[in-house]
Amino acid sequence: MNCKVCGDELRGKHGVTARTVRRYQLPYKCPACGGLKSPYRAINGIVFIHPLPAPPPVTSSILILPQTQEKSELGIILSVGPGLFRKDKQTKKQVWVPLDGFTKGDRVVYDKTVPWGQKVRAANNQFYSIVICSILDVYGVVDEQFAESA
Numbered sequence: 705m706n707c708k709v710c711g712d713e714l715r716g717k718h719g720v721t722a723r724t725v726r727r728y729q730l731p732y733k734c735p736a737c738g739g740l741k742s743p744y745r746a747i748n749g750i751v752f753i754h755p756l757p758a759p760p761p762v763t764s765s766i767l768i769l770p771q772t773q774e775k776s777e778l779g780i781i782l783s784v785g786p787g788l789f790r791k792d793k794q795t796k797k798q799v800w801v802p803l804d805g806f807t808k809g810d811r812v813v814y815d816k817t818v819p820w821g822q823k824v825r826a827a828n829n830q831f832y833s834i835v836i837c838s839i840l841d842v843y844g845v846v847d848e849q850f851a852e853s854a
Contacts, residue, residue, distance in 0.1 A: 707734060708736060709736040709737070724739075724780075725740055728756060728780055728811075730754060730780060731827065731828055731830065732782060732826055732827075733827065735827075740782065740809050742782040742808065743782070743824050743826070743834075744782065744783050744824075745783050746784055746785040747786075748787070748788050749785055749788030749840070750785045750838065750839070751783070751814075751836075751838070751839055751841075752781070752783040752834050752836055753779035753782065753812065753834065753835040753842075754779055754780045754782050754833075754834060755777060755778075755833060776843060777813070777814060778811060778813060779811075779814055780809065780810070781806060781812055783808060784806045787802040788801055788803070788839065789801070805845070806842065806845065810845045811846040812842050813842070813843045813846060814835065814841055814843060815841040815842075818841050820835065820836040820837060821834065822834045822836060
C-alpha cells in the first residue's frame, strides 16, 4: 500500500519510514505518512542527495595534508532516476541500464568533489543544500544494520 501524497510504500523493505526522516532530521517530510517527500524527481542517471553533517573532527597531533584527506561524504538519497544509456563495448550500441540498486531514503557514500548543488526551500521555510550528481559519483549504499552495530 502506498501513501496517496508522496507515493512511498507504507510498509516493506524499500519503503522510507518516518523513523528515517526523524533519525536524520530531514526537512522533506510528507504531511500524510511522515516519510520522505522529495522536492525534485530525478531523470536518467541523476541522483539528488541531502548531505548529512560531517562528524566532529578527532583531535590528534598528526598533520593530514589536504591531498590525502577523504574525497567522499555521506548523504540520503532524495530522488534517483530510473536508469541511463551506456555504450555496449561488444555491439557498439546504446544499452539501457536500470538503476535498481538505489532507492529513495538510502544512506550513501558519494564523491564530495561534485560541483553541482541547489538550494531548496523546505516546508519549514528554511533553505537546505541538495547535491545533484551522476549515479557514477555514488560509491555505495551504507548498510544500516552494520552501521548501527559498529
